[in-house]
Amino acid sequence: MRILLVEDDPEQREPLWTALTHVGHLVDGVGDGPTAQWLLGEKDYDLLILDWMLPQVSGIELCQSYRQQGKGAPILLLTAKDTTQDKVMGLDAGADDYLVKPVDLEELLARVRALGRRSPRWQGDQLVVGDWALDGPTMTLRRGDRCITLSAREYQFLEYFFRHPQQVLSREQLELNLWEWDRQPESNAVSAQIRRLRLRLAELEGADLIETVYGVGYRLRL
Amino acid sequence: MGWQRLWQGWSALPPFHRGWVIIALPVLSLVTAVGGLAWVNFSLRDYERWVVASQRVHLEGRDLLNHLLDAETAVRGYLLTRRPGFLEPYHTAVQQWPLTLENLDILVSDNPPQARRVQDLHRAVAQTFALLERTLITAGGQGSLEATKQQMDRTRALLNGFLLEQATLVQQRQQQLEQRQQWSHWLGLGAIIVGFTSGGLALSLFRQLYRELQTRESQLATANQQLQAACERLSRFTAQASHELRAPLAAILSHAQVGVMLGQQSPDQALARLEKVATLAKDMGQLVGDLLFLARHENAATLTRTTRVEMGHLLQQVNQTWQATQGSSHHLTLATPEQPLYVWGDPDLLRQVVMNLLSNAYRYTPVGGHIRLALQRQDQQAVLTVADDGMGISPEALPHIFEYFYRDERVRQRGISGSGLGLAIVRQIVELHGGTITVDSQINQGTTFTVRLPVAS
Secondary structure: OEEEEEOOOHHHHHHHHHHHHHOOOEEEEEOOHHHHHHHHHHOOOOEEEEEOOOOOOOHHHHHHHHHHOOOOOOEEEEEOOOOHHHHHHHHHOOOOEEEEOOOOHHHHHHHHHHHHOOOOOEEOOEEEEOOEEEEOOOOEEEEOOEEEEOOHHHHHHHHHHHHOOOOOEEHHHHHHHHOOOOOOOOOOHHHHHHHHHHHHHHOOOOOOOEEEEOOOEEEEOO | OHHHHHHHHHHHOOHHHHHHHHHHHHHHHHHHHHHHHHHHHHHHHHHHHHHHHHHHHHHHHHHHHHHHHHHHHHHHHHHHHOOHHHHHHHHHHHHHHHHHHHHHHHHOOOOHHHHHHHHHHHHHHHHHHHHHHHHHHOOOOOOHHHHHHHHHHHHHHHHHHHHHHHHHHHHHHHHHHHHHHHHHHHHHHHHHHHHHHHHHHHHHHHHHHHHHHHHHHHHHHHHHHHHHHHHHHHHHHHHHHHHHHHHHHHHHHHHHHHHHHHHOOOHHHHHHHHHHHHHHHHHHHHHHHHHHHHHHHOOOOOOOOOEEEEHHHHHHHHHHHHHHHHOOOOEEEEEOOOOOOEEEEOHHHHHHHHHHHHHHHHHOOOOOOEEEEEEEEEOOEEEEEEEEOOOOOOOOOHHHOOOOOOOOHHHHHOOOOOOOOHHHHHHHHHHHOOOEEEEEEEOOOEEEEEEEEEEOO
């Protein structure tokens, strides 16, 4: 999943970013409200993890403005405020879930999975397209009774294709959604990544699962 | 002294009891005055009745004398003229004298000497009338007239004695009555004075009680406001402290769990995380220490252990420690007076003031910058200054720097660490020592903190 993580304390942001990335999510980690607001206008996210107390623009304000734009990605509010009143206020502002710091990473990852499952393509923890099943928690790809384990990067790519089946995805679109906001990909990075993915898919006799639409981009073929 | 003690005792009584006394004072004096006046009135009436009775005795005595004279005159007239018409007063007197004596008997029954005299009169009058009757029967013969005259004189003498005694008695009783009347006037006047005094006293005590209750009410209102403010401060502090404690805790937990998560694949990562955890835990330990320090000294009105501290010596010690531990990244200079300068205080706390201010100066001054530590005496004050030529404090931040957990936005942005409690602790210690702390700062020019402490005599 593509996740926006907004947390002003770098000591808290960095391990969360590492953990989320490690389990296969593509995470944009930012430390202030204005940058987050700009990113929300530029990119589409599958999940927002917001700290409440941020300099300049608070997490609650971010949440409200995001919902006012009519965007529906789930929002997980992360905060040190622990009273019922605070939780009600957070949920009323448009958050879908609420976690009080200090957060247990396992619980955070479970909640992230739970929020991700809200997409209709998910069956339990699996994203199913045709006879292919992509399992989130184990980062494995299953076809029939055969199964391979993917790297985080492979999983991120495949998950993005599985979310947009039969849709032609341009190189720019892939660069925008599969690279972190502050990293500029090499010119041939997308095609190199697709090549590596096809090699892995060949293990399940599905090297042609991702087809090239010449001059436009790539498509998940069923 | 006695009045003062009485007043103190009175003021120490609970308002409820004082209220009862204030109500009881005029009520009691009213009851006493009315009762006293009623008693005097009743006794006056008794005396009046007594005087009237005495006067009636006197009148009855005169009547008896008149009966005797009428009877004697009538008998004499009859004997001279032999006309029965002359005897009419005699017959009347014969009928009346027993009644008159009977009245006298009753009237003097409360006075034994006079009662005895009335008994004597009874016999004498009876003899007189017996002699008069014999005179009439004998028509004045056989010397009866002479005997009658003698008896008459004796009876009159007796009666006169009785009347004289009675007149004296009447006079005495009238004097007593007048005396009682005078007493009753004085008593009435006294009752009025006592009534007014106790009423006035009750009124003034009531006003004093009312004023005292009003003062107490306003004191309670003030105390209430102070308590409310303290509660708000506390709840704000708790909320801030909870946030500030959760942040490092969250970071520690996340680093530790990520370390566990990545540990098997990359031991280097795990080690790096472990180091982070240690650093964060150390910072958190400092934060907890600061919080506990503030909590311990929050409500302490005075210091528990104080000694005479020579500030120049203390500064030199701090300077040596600092130079030894912090190295020479900044130019630190120290200026102390030649004469020793003493203040009353806790040397450990005063050392912490200097250390906190120095550590701030180091943190907000770029490497190579200048920090000046100076002590001088101004009148009765020891003036300690810590001046640097660092980044300075913005005018917006300046009024807040002594608040708990306050950190300037510029400082946060530059990633300079700190709990935001150091200056709050400094101010608390300085105020505990009866001193003041002020700050003067200009952006990118530097900051000067000035601590003023009273000099120990």
